[in-house]
Amino acid sequence: MNLRCIFLNCIQRIKYGWQRFILYIDQFKSIAMPQAVASDTQARAAYEKSVQASLAPVVDAARSAFTSCIEHATRFRIDTGETRACQAWIDKNAR
Helix, strand or coil: CCCHHHHHHHHHHHHHHHHHHHHHHHHCCCCCCCHHHHHCHHHHHHHHHHHHHHHHHHHHHHHHHHHHHHHCHHHHCCCHHHHHEEEEEEHCCCC
């Protein structure tokens, strides 16, 4: 197996693993907040800030993995659905 095949396999695994994890995060964010929190503007803002702060390290790790995917794909001149998906995620989740 040559280096290109090994790299493509790594990209697929990174993309698959992080995309599944990001899906779980999106599902977590979609959970309805308690009614008492939803009806209070300050409590709602604090709740949303807390959720974002809790998820930030995970999202940063995913961003790092997808950025690495893009950098290596550019370096090795690889353009596949996986590398385009990495770029799409970065574009969608810009800071």
